[in-house]
Amino acid sequence: MALPQGNSLVRLLGVVLLVTFIAGQVFTVSAQGQSELPPLTERVKIHEAYRLLVKLGYDEGIVDASMKTGIEDAIREFQRVNTLPIDGKVTEGLLASLRTAKQ
Secondary structure (H helix, E strand, O other): OOOOOOHHHHHHHHHHHHHHHHHHHHOEEOOOOOEEOOOHHHHHHHHHHHHHHHHOOOOOOOOOOOHHHHHHHHHHHHHHHOOOOOOOOOOHHHHHHHHHOOO
């Protein structure tokens, strides 16, 4: 099996970091001490936003020591460039803008 090279390696690393970040965020503890999962829809939205940001070329800031900071920074940059309200959050409005954005 050949190892990915160049940009493919960076993207693979980004996906691995995203999965690691999401896995770290997946389990929370309720007041009763039981583990709870966040809604699947939130995890799906974050993954879609990540995938679209990479496709649009905003992956430079995503792959860093703090995945959460990286994706929030990429979202803020996308929002700034597209004159959207800047909050760094994955919302339905952000996803709609990412889906229709031109490369």
